[in-house]
Amino acid sequence: MTTLHVYSAEVCPYAARTRLALMEKGLAFEVTEIDLRHKPDWFPAVSPYGKVPVLKHGENLIWESAIINEYIEDTFPDPPLLPRNPAERARARFWIDFANVKFTPTWYRVFLARDAAERARLGAELMDHFRFLERDGIGRGPGPFFMGRALSLVDLTLQPWFERIPALAHYRKFSLPDECARLRDWMAMMAERPFVRAIAKPVAYYLEGYRRYADGSEDGVTARELKR
Numbered sequence: 001m002t003t004l005h006v007y008s009a010e011v012c013p014y015a016a017r018t019r020l021a022l023m024e025k026g027l028a029f030e031v032t033e034i035d036l037r038h039k040p041d042w043f044p045a046v047s048p049y050g051k052v053p054v055l056k057h058g059e060n061l062i063w064e065s066a067i068i069n070e071y072i073e074d075t076f077p078d079p080p081l082l083p084r085n086p087a088e089r090a091r092a093r094f095w096i097d098f099a100n101v102k103f104t105p106t107w108y109r110v111f112l113a114r115d116a117a118e119r120a121r122l123g124a125e126l127m128d129h130f131r132f133l134e135r136d137g138i139g140r141g142p143g144p145f146f147m148g149r150a151l152s153l154v155d156l157t158l159q160p161w162f163e164r165i166p167a168l169a170h171y172r173k174f175s176l177p178d179e180c181a182r183l184r185d186w187m188a189m190m191a192e193r194p195f196v197r198a199i200a201k202p203v204a205y206y207l208e209g210y211r212r213y214a215d216g217s218e219d220g221v222t223a224r225e226l227k228r
Ligand SMILES: N[C@@H](CCC(=O)N[C@@H](CS)C(=O)NCC(=O)O)C(=O)O
Pocket: 009, 011, 012, 013, 014, 015, 036, 050, 051, 052, 053, 063, 064, 065, 066, 221, 222, 223, 224, 225
């Protein structure tokens, strides 16, 4: 079988998406951990944006976590991680887009904002994103997953940020809104999945990781994403 190799960083929630998708598919893969503050000289040849994750499948290099996960789904269709029905499949892709275009950018901006009023505004925006995920996302279907009874790429796309909510609460005093009961149940259920547990880090690890964003000492390697 052609080798699967992930260029990853333990700290990176985007790389977690890829590792989770591969594990949920039951695929064996190798990992190269990239030190994002001291990237190896050869890294630009592997990653044109200079980011993790990158998936190498044989001679194919695939970039960008959402595209990588679609590639994994296309190449290894079983077990399916997207609905078969085209309308449902499109809806799953919408939530993945929402995660990338709305949810995660606001998340990082809340950490990066230096001005208190701006932080409050962005925090309120993030709370609205949570409510939207609750009301129009997971709350629309029978659960327990975003797309209903089966785990999908939507769950794997969002879960890494929910695991990091303790850092949001610690540094910015925002958390999952009380009324997001379905999301709260989903978050607890996802946290118990064996592959999520296999790569989860203790809260102290995330607090240390987000300290640099929160105190303004550095823009943070993930937050460079906002400046693309
Ligand atoms: N849109 C990218 C974002 C990946 C990303 O921002 N990765 C960060 C780490 S979490 C990174 O590699 N940063 C290195 C840099 O920007 O120099 C994806 O979905 O894969």
